[in-house]
Amino acid sequence: MTPILYGIPASPHVLIARAGLEELGVVYKLVTAVPHGQDPEFVRVSPLGKVPALTDGDFSVDDSTAIVSYFDYKLHGNDKKSIFGNDPQSRARIVKFEKYLQIEGFDLASRFFRHFRNGGSIEQLTEIQRNAIKVLDYLESELQDNGHFVGSSYTAADTALVARLMAYHLARQTLDNNKHPKLSSAYEKAIKEARFSKILSDAEAMMGKLADRSAESTP
The missing domain is CATH 3.40.30.10 (Glutaredoxin)
Structure with a gap:
């Protein structure tokens, strides 16, 4: 099944x-x-x-x-293909970053969505953007030059990062390649992969439908 x-x-x-x-x-x-x-x-x-x-x-x-x-x-199981790592140090770091992205990653998407849905002020949007940049700054500092948090292949931390950056994109925000070059490069590389691009396409299609409905309901 x-x-x-x-x-x-x-x-x-x-x-x-x-x-x-x-x-x-x-x-x-x-x-x-x-x-x-x-x-x-x-x-x-x-x-x-x-x-x-x-x-x-x-x-x-x-x-x-x-x-x-x-x-x-x-x-x-615990074999070498586990995306949560197969040694104590790697697993600890992967769990740390995945959890950070789950919790602090809220600032990269959900706060924006709520703001746009509720019609918040420009001042409120500026504060949300400022908080998001703080999260991106930290992630940029921890990401390796190869675009991964741990090792050289995708882990649960990396896939969580890709997902959060997709949500950031859906929230109509753009990564600054000059300020966050490693994040920008990692994201652009990921969304060229068929398995990730499909997820983004599905999400964009949904956002497009919601935008169309909103436009239709506006007098």
């Missing part, structure tokens, strides 16, 4: 889950579900109404990190 991932393509947390699953090569079906949706099957899988949520046979879980780590262990 094909695993089912519940969520919406442009959700920052769904992007993180999808980027991780794509890197792992997991074949899954994305079923549209909005946070706190009332579809009975979604409620069963995600009692708290969180997205993303996953079902894989009789197993279900909601949380992007939990979803990615579940498949990582299911497919690779």
